[in-house]
Amino acid sequence: MNQAPNLVEVDWCGRAVRIEVQWLAREKSHRPLLIFLHEGLGSVAMWKDFPQLLCAAANCRGLVYSRPGYGRSTQRSEDEIWNPDFMHRQAYEVLPALLQALGHDSEADPPTLFGHSDGGSIALLYAARFPARVASLVVVAPHILVEDISVASIERARTAYLEPGLRQRLGAYHDDPDSAFWGWNRIWLDPRFRDWSIADEIAPIRCPVLAIQGADDEYGTLQQIHGIAQRLPQTQLLELPDCGHSPHRDQPDRLISAVTDFLNHHHTKGDTP
Secondary structure, three states: OEOOOEEEEEEEOOEEEEEEEEEEOOOOOOOOEEEEEOOOOOOOHHHOOHHHHHHHHHOOEEEEEEOOOOOOOOOOOOOOOOOOOHHHHHHHHHHHHHHHHHOOOOOOOOOEEEEEOHHHHHHHHHHHHOHHHOOEEEEEOOOOEOOHHHHHHHHHHHHHHOOOOHHHHHOOOOOOHHHHHHHHHHHHOOHHHHHOEOOOOOOOOOOOEEEEEEOOOOOOOOHHHHHHHHHOOOEEEEEEOOOOOOHHHHOHHHHHHHHHHHHHHHOOOOOOO
């Protein structure tokens, strides 16, 4: 049974925030847990039905949540400017606080993190900081460094947001689309962020990794996932032709099949149907 999204009170380093969460097939306590970490403009709703489809195919539980500033979670105040460590803070502070608030012991029951774009980077950072708390990683179009193509596409997104259309469309997925868009856009276009890189920080990751990217990704080159594989020899790569930045929208069936095969290969917990 899939539960409708609800709000969970979380203590984020002394700051009380509400985080929108949705459980999928929570009753399957004997099956692996997939935690979905959304992209820079994502939310619970923006995933649409992809998490449900993947969890059903892989026979897994799922946890989907909107980071603060997104979806129905506590919104970013107008004067709150994110710093270049914003993804580190999500990995080191927000996700552990959320799991604690939910009563989930990730050492006894380590989840698989499924992260897209910024969410993929956050998943890598979490697994590097807490290697014993992650069973495996699936990172889709992750960033381990800033490329010119990323900045150029984000500049185009800024232009589009200032014109009619994009803001209205994002309003279907966020209580305050300005909170989501400007928090993400301003820091990615901040000159301080051009030197951002986590390439040298992911070495402690010990779990299996599936790194996936579309060959036509408008926000990054294949250098991103190749860089992960160079540093983490346990990485399995999947390059998707005729696919952009969001394989779960462009090629959902291929993505679900690949992730299900990966999980079946690496996880034996809960062999009982």
